Amino acid sequence: MTLLYTGTEWNFDVLRRSFDAVERIAEAELGLDTFPNRIEVITAEQMLDIYTAHGMPLTYRHWSYGKHFLQHEASYRRGFSNLAYEVVINSSPCISYLMESNTATMQALVIAHAAFGHNHFFKNNHLFRQWTEASAILDYLEFARTFIGRCEDRYGIAAVERILDAAHALSRHGVHRHGGSRPLDLAAEQKRERERREYDERVFNDLWRTVPAGRAAPGTDAAAERRRRLGLPEENLLYFLEKTSPRLQSWEREVIRIVRLIAQYFYPQPQAKLMNEGCATWVHQRIMTRLHETGQIDDAAFLEVLHSTTNVVTQHGFEHVGPEFNPYALGYAMMCDIERICREPTAEDRQWFPDIAGNGDPLGTLRFAWANFRDESFVLQFLSPAVMRQFRMFRLLDDTTDPTLLVDAIHDADGYRAIRRSLARSYDPGENDADVQVVDADLTGDRQLRLQHRTRPGRLLHGRDAEATLRHLATLWGYEVRLQEVDSATEAVLATHSAGPASAAA
Template sequence: MTVTATHPLLFSGTDWDFNTIRRIYDAVEKVSGAVLGLDTYPNQIEVITAEQMLDAYASTGMPLLYKHWSFGKQFAHHEMIYRKGMGGLAYELVINSNPCINYIMEENTATMQTLVIAHAAFGHNHFFKNNYLFRQWTDAEGILDYLAFAKGYIAACEERHGLAAVERILDIAHSLMNQAVHRYPRRSRLDLKAEKKREAERHAHQEQVYNDLWRTVPGTPKTFRTEAAADRRRALLKLPEENILYFLEKTAPLLQPWQREVLRIVRQIAQYFYPQSQTKVMNEGCATYSHYRIMTRLHEQGSISDGAFLEFLQSHANVVMQPTFDSPRYSGLNPYAIGFAMMQDIARICETPDDEDREWFPDIAGQGDVSGVLKHVWANYRDESFLAQFLSPRLIREWRLFHIEDDAGQPALTVGAIHDERGYRRIRQALARQYDIAWQQADIQVVDVDLDGDRQLTLQHDTVNHTLLHDKDAELVLQNLAELWGYRVVLREVDPATGKLLKEHVAKAPQKPGLL
């Protein structure tokens, strides 16, 4: 490729200063608009050290997060790996907020700073702002204020109620974070700024709400034990309820107001991360494709040298490398690799389709508007639907994908589909299913509460393919739940198709009701 320089070099060598970062940012911003038409939140670039990056790792990448012993444990773990040379650190960290906060390491070279700004400040930023899951479930405007409120509130609780009591309820709440999200849209969009303002009002009315609920317990159990009364009870409690922390926050009979607020803080943060767990392939694919196009254009126009571009290509190749199944580094599909490959493939289908592409993708084949198609995809899909819709037969062949059926009732594994005409759709469906949130996380819901008896809380796990929960994990988490509830808790694992009970777990009521 012949490169004709039309712009001065943004930098020379590996060193940089803040003026260099400003030139890089301005150039990347201009190219991202011209090449991809990206729509982003305003960016805030912060330069941090390796130690600060380790600290950010430990607190799940969230600034201003409250303190918890598990974060220190994570810090020690990552620091040990980093110091011994057993693993590196991310070149950047990006926060889904408005403004979008981008942390870049001071140890990065000028080329790497250009790469991570293109990747995070524009690729991830565009995805955060435009994907429907993030628009539906996260409040980029209010998350930073809410985190500041949460940190201050937890600190105040530690001073007033003691470190042990606060740490215990956080431990329990963290163990239930996977069951602390609303998976279906609520009537009103979450407003975290308003949540902070309403905290005092909630505390003023909390006990009154609690009394109104438990006042419905009748004095004569025999007249209450009817199907109609049970239906009325479940309707009053709005059961079944999939968000277990939400249910406990609103109805657990023995929790104090500050404990309810701590549960609310944990579940709001869990809800914030909910879209990210469903868009790993798309999010990284969007960011990686964006940085590749931006860096290539910067090189073509002469803004970065051949040496800097080669440095970028080496880093890019490492990011999108897919280890083979027999490699010690293999840990499943690399989301950067499969995401970038699919974005490149969609671009190819839009520009130079073949007959197979026209048959499989008639809506986009030969359309020519690559940026328009990709922005539509980034805005309207999640990993499961993205793979089910856009994984092409050509990519299945290039990646040599095939489907293995692992049936516990059979003596051996079976190859159910290979990369041929009969297997393409089955492979695509099987791979997409691996990214389905219903397959990734157990469907556990609160289904009943024995108000007129021993106040037993009953949960139900609708199994997938009769796959049961791990006994030890279920026992520990269920006992945590019983400690929050204050009474006996039962978890029934059932076959959703037949209603057949497969297994039952029981957590006894704590000897001393109520948390410390």
């Protein structure tokens, strides 16, 4: 083997040789299965543009993107933050953006990290396979940008931004969390949008509003029948508004649909961040180690790899960064620990992980984990006592009636399982996202939209934030919106918030 490069300078021949060498190890030795790759080298300003568009190469226009660009640019120019070495997009082909200021070693490392580590995870993890269609997202973003641009030309920028502002504010509650969503299909979306517009133009007749509503059959519960017809309760607020809002025009429904489908596309990413970054870091470290072992990079380059990886996987104490773990650090540690358990298990490992301890197949075990788990289930299944001791984990009991904190579990025999359950729960989206659902809407009466937040005492929504969000909801609904916070255990109403269309219009 000859060196792929010497020194820190690179050119496109060096990138090609590095990519080919990384690809051989990724496919032949690690058995990674990836989308086709596309590598693009970009400037610092282009990287700031990528940040603004949530990592996507194109998107529709909105004032918030310019605001985010200025915030990132000011922070970068003043030295308060650095830019990423790379950004990778879950698409087919998988696009990896590399910073032009990277050294030759860092270009090889980020190719291994993004173009093969993240790429393999995107293609094989069940969350991404279920919720996203990698071959359609770029075409759909082009469709979204074109459609919203046409709406701005026809109806005015202010009218479009009014809908986008409200839809963006509700986007976290614009996803199907338990099925019911299909991956993007651009041809079907364009056909459906065209058919909806033609249908509205064909059947519109103002006389329909004068037809009296039918009465429910004797002996039936009118409210229950109304909720059944509307498919309530419904957790996807944007979906319900798109289908049911009595005041939205056809183009406004399509804009809402665009926002919620893009939100749905990004839905898996926060649920698998620990695993995704752990997978990519483990892959790049293994590949760069093999390049050094086979004489394709020299000692100086490998020392740079070790330095960079060490910085990435450093876990500071809780007094520096708060209670959350660095996903690179914990994810990488768990991947290395799984490899150790498969190769050289201890008696403790055999007791905790009888199915994988000593199986001699760490690569197969890791690929199985990457494909079939998300962060919550991965921690619950694979977090070992060894890693808990390495990270010095403990659990605090925070009782609001007690002025002191109690450490009720530490990394010992009595605390391992309690710590693992608590840490896994912290990655559960059900614990981190408010359970807000539409529970009723009387379209033939007062047209008030009624929502319910099922929670428990001590975990109520912030009053001002809740009411501000409801104003956006009222903007899209067109009538009064009322939200009740209900104790999940006792059904007691803990708080009530409301907003009307007049305040939303203001």
